[in-house]
Amino acid sequence: MFLDDHDDRAWKAATVADRLGLETDAVSSIRSRLKERVLVRHKRPYWAITDDKERLQDAYQLHRYHERADEQYGAERLEELRPDEMEDVQ
Template sequence: MSIDINQFNERSPEELEELSNPELVLRFLWENRDRAWKAKEISRRTEINENSIHPVLSRLEDRGLVRHKGAYWALTDDLERLRQAYDVHRANQLFNDLYGAENRDEWIEASENGTE
């Protein structure tokens, strides 16, 4: 994926970190929130593999962050829901930066052994 040279020059290194597929979709839909899009076009514009876009969109819909009608997808009109999701995401990033990312296998092992 490429970015405009002005974005490169103006953004901090943190802002240039690679975004996840859900983040790319939400950013694209936010920047184009006056329209609804077909999944194939979202895939093309975000450079997300076409085979990956439907699962991403479905998970975002399950979380109430996007809407789906027929072949079209759009950002939710619930801005409070978006803000809350963003706040949780930023807090998670902060804790990962401070303490390291969590390891799912360690959580499973601890729950099975009754340890912390």
Template sequence: MPIDIETFDESSSDELNTLTNAEMVVRFLATNDDKAYTPSEIAERIDIKKNSIGTVLSRLEDRNLVRHKGDYWAIGERETVRDAYRTHRIMEALDERYGEEDLEEWREHAAEGE
């Protein structure tokens, strides 16, 4: 599947190799922000399984990253999407620098404080 040159220029090799379905949907809709698409059109355009697109879109909508009316979906408000992307990049950088957080370790320490 081709990507736009802006994505190519702004992304590292690792990012281009490990995009999640949600990231691909957001990037596709952001790149095509002048249109709205049906779930099957989105799945076809970004080459993901049609049976997983509904769940992805619903989760993105819960986070206000996409919006929909009827059968059509579009990118969410630019500022919200931009803020989420920046937060995601910061978290990735922190994980890379300090290692990923271990949820079970957090739970153990939270239980000790009770």
């Protein structure tokens, strides 16, 4: 959202981290996932939000869908799942 809100320029990961009060490693991890989804553009060392507005809109819609599902059904806590205690599904 930071990159989208500030789409008039490109940013270094350390600057984004500083502005958001996050560790640079956390921003780098998030940035990597966004790059895999083609939601950011990169020209070393700068990052910016994609120019593909349709792709960005789809990503926001998916994010809102997950937020609503979490509100309605509760957030998933994958770390609490124990595969050895689950029923076999045929």
